[in-house]
Amino acid sequence: MPVTxxxxxxxxxxxxxxxxxxxxxxxTGDSNRADDLVQEALARAWEKRxxxxxxxxxxxxxxxxxxxxxxxxxxxxxxxxxxxxLDAEGEGHEAWQIPVRAMQYTRVELIELTEHVxxxxxxxxxxxxxxxxxxxxxxxxxxxxxxxxxxxxxxxSRARExxxxxxAEPGAGSSLKVVK
Amino acid sequence: MMNPLPITDADVNAYVDGxxxxxxxxxxxxxxxxxPALAARVADLRRxxxxxxxxxxxxxxxxxxxxxxxxxxxxxxxGRRAAPKWLGITTAAAASLIVGIALGWFGRDFNLQRExxxxxxxxxxxxxxxxxxxxxxxxxxxxxxxxKRLVNWLSKRLGxxxxxxxxxxxxxxxxxxxxxxxxxxxxxxxxxxxADKQRMTLQVRKHAHIGETAFRYAVEDGVGVYxxxxxxxxxxxxxxxxxxxxLAIGRVVYGQLASLEAxxxx
Numbered sequence: 001m002p003v004t005x006x007x008x009x010x011x012x013x014x015x016x017x018x019x020x021x022x023x024x025x026x027x028t029g030d031s032n033r034a035d036d037l038v039q040e041a042l043a044r045a046w047e048k049r050x051x052x053x054x055x056x057x058x059x060x061x062x063x064x065x066x067x068x069x070x071x072x073x074x075x076x077x078x079x080x081x082x083x084x085x086l087d088a089e090g091e092g093h094e095a096w097q098i099p100v101r102a103m104q105y106t107r108v109e110l111i112e113l114t115e116h117v118x119x120x121x122x123x124x125x126x127x128x129x130x131x132x133x134x135x136x137x138x139x140x141x142x143x144x145x146x147x148x149x150x151x152x153x154x155x156x157s158r159a160r161e162x163x164x165x166x167x168a169e170p171g172a173g174s175s176l177k178v179v180k
Numbered sequence: 181m182m183n184p185l186p187i188t189d190a191d192v193n194a195y196v197d198g199x200x201x202x203x204x205x206x207x208x209x210x211x212x213x214x215x216p217a218l219a220a221r222v223a224d225l226r227r228x229x230x231x232x233x234x235x236x237x238x239x240x241x242x243x244x245x246x247x248x249x250x251x252x253x254x255x256x257x258x259g260r261r262a263a264p265k266w267l268g269i270t271t272a273a274a275a276s277l278i279v280g281i282a283l284g285w286f287g288r289d290f291n292l293q294r295e296x297x298x299x300x301x302x303x304x305x306x307x308x309x310x311x312x313x314x315x316x317x318x319x320x321x322x323x324x325x326x327x328k329r330l331v332n333w334l335s336k337r338l339g340x341x342x343x344x345x346x347x348x349x350x351x352x353x354x355x356x357x358x359x360x361x362x363x364x365x366x367x368x369x370x371x372x373x374x375a376d377k378q379r380m381t382l383q384v385r386k387h388a389h390i391g392e393t394a395f396r397y398a399v400e401d402g403v404g405v406y407x408x409x410x411x412x413x414x415x416x417x418x419x420x421x422x423x424x425x426x427l428a429i430g431r432v433v434y435g436q437l438a439s440l441e442a443x444x445x446x
Contacts, residue, residue: 013252018240021248025239035245042251107322108329110235117232131197132229133236138199157189164224 008049012058013042019059019134020066026129027070029118037073041066060136063144067126116166124159131156187211187218196225301387302407305416306400308360308369309381314403314420316377320356330357334368340413341444342368342384345436350429352380380419382433387414395430397423406430 020041024034045052045065052061117125123145130141131152138156142149187208194200195208212219312320322330327344335342337359344354352372360367360383367385374380393410406426407416415437417430 007254010253014244014249017244017248017252018242021242021244022236022239026236035248038248039251042248046254108326108333109231111322112333113231114235117235128232129236131193132232135197138194138197153190153193156193160193160225160228163228164221167228 006049006054008045008052009058013045013062016059016062017042020062023063023126023129023134024066024070026117026125027122037066037070040073041069044069057140060140060144063130063134063136064146067144067146113163113167116163120159120162124155124162127152127155128159128163192218192222192225196222196229301409301414301416302396302398302405303400304367305381305383305405305407305418306398306403308367308383309403309405309418310401312358312360312369313371313379313381316373316379320371321358323356324354326356327354334359337366338368338385340386343437343440344370345382345433345440347372347429347432350432351375352429355379378419378421380417380421380429383414383416383418385414386412388412397427408434 017038020038021034024037024041025031028034028037041062045062048065052058117128120128126145127141130136130144131138136144138149138152141152145152185207191200191204191208194204200208212222322333324330331342331344334357344357347354351374353374355371355373357368357370360369365385365387367383369384370382372380372382387409389409389412393408395406395408398405398407402420403418404421404423404426405416405418406423406429407414408430409415415433417426417433419426421429
């Protein structure tokens with residue numbers, strides 16, 4: 001009976017929410033849909049809590065749960081044509097703006113960067129975020145996304161090169177230069 | 181000595197992410213020392229990593245919405261699938277009223293787009309002005325210190341050259357600006373402020389061509405809007421200034437933009 005399943009550790013769960021929200025926002029491109037996704041993922045996590053091996057990394061598992069919810073929602077959305085595809089290379093990422101206190105980079109650079117991230121295909125975007133911003137190990141990312149490690153690596157390389165080229169454009173407001 | 185295995189993309193990724201197997205470290209260190217292009221690529225990627233953290237880490241500090249705290253407690257409120265839509269609208273409305281930058285950036289799109297009433301250019305200008313500029317304590321998105329970048333970026337996003345006129349002679353200094361999304365056209369917005377802390381905005385966007393240049397004045401929700409449409413561009417000044425003041429400023433702006441335009445086309 002589900003009642004006998006032990007509860008998920010409350011403090012760890014709460015601590016993971018900001019990271020889940022961030023990842024969800026990067027996936028969906030808008031904050032309301034991101035919170036819908038996180039809410040749904042938390043509900044799924046409770047339903048499926050027996051699948052979490054106590055003692056293992058709760059955060060990585062929550063990312064996995066949320067990834068699956070996201071994939072299902074996208075399939076549904078495509079089916080119902082509810083949402084504009086986020087994978088399009090074009091515009092439509094107005095939500096890619098950031099509540100920043102700028103640090104060593106200027107605000108314009110950061111905004112441009114988030115816009116470029118928003119234009120990456122979603123499968124590259126998620127790998128980039130999990131590897132660079134969440135700093136998960138490649139094997140963990142492969143598990144979260146249900147793909148081979150080699151695919152993680154190739155998506156990561158493609159995402160990085162795209163961002164690098166975008167920032168190497170003349171006038172992109174960056175000191176980066178095209179190498180080679 | 182045998183040649184080491186060539187450095188792969190996977191090595192480079194692992195190296196910049198701190199996930200390189202220790203056994204590979206000597207090979208990549210050696211390659212970095214003799215290959216400046218590789219060294220530059222690694223430096224670029226490290227900088228990229230740092231910038232991504234700078235861009236996305238502040239999101240972690242946003243306050244959590246109640247509904248997620250409830251969800252984390254394992255409660256599944258009745259009708260949770262229906263709730264998001266209702267919550268979303270409320271949040272958007274509240275955030276744009278209370279200046280919440282965190283949620284506001286999405287909320288404003290909601291408000292401007294789904295007003296329900298057909299919105300004219302002047303009305304959108306007034307709404308945008310009230311939302312972003314009427315409160316002097318509200319920070320602008322990009323400050324005037326980055327004016328050049330701001331102007332370049334806005335020009336790129338709007339698809340034509342945008343300029344921020346210099347209104348210091350009228351006592352108005354440029355504070356900064358932003359891109360406003362959510363209207364049917366992306367709009368560039370410049371915010372000016374005078375010594376009395378009065379704010380005025382210039383908004384620029386593409387607009388359907390209407391033949392000759394037309395100057396109009398309108399009052400929307402108590403906000404004066406002086407606007408004109410020329411060569412497929414709409415320009416609008418707004419602020420809590422009286423009509424004469426706005427018209428006077430409008431003339432200066434129009435004159436400056438026209439002369440900048442003429443200088444640019446030479």
